[in-house]
Amino acid sequence: MAIDPISSRLQxxxxxxxxxxxxxxxxxxxxxxxxxxxxxxxxxNSAKINKAxxxxxxxxxxxNDRVAVIKQALSDGTYTIDANKIAQKLTQFDSxxxxxxx
Numbered sequence: 001m002a003i004d005p006i007s008s009r010l011q012x013x014x015x016x017x018x019x020x021x022x023x024x025x026x027x028x029x030x031x032x033x034x035x036x037x038x039x040x041x042x043x044x045n046s047a048k049i050n051k052a053x054x055x056x057x058x059x060x061x062x063x064n065d066r067v068a069v070i071k072q073a074l075s076d077g078t079y080t081i082d083a084n085k086i087a088q089k090l091t092q093f094d095s096x097x098x099x100x101x102x
Contacts (some may be wrong), residue, residue, distance in 0.1 A: 073079035 070079065
């Protein structure tokens, strides 16, 4: 199953008083009356989403310095695992899941 990138769905929708609606999910524009030409563009949310995507693209996905530190600690045998911290984080995550499912 392929997952389409979200940027392919970010095209702004155009709705006119003539009954014309253009959207990437509805297909080509269809017009019921061509005598009026007033248009409304919905782009504010699209602009915010595009800005967030550009910001995410500029940030590295992996913190290579952090990975190098952990790899070195593992190879040296100095990497410690804090079971209490892991348990706290699992509990916090479980609480968030329960809040969102309610």
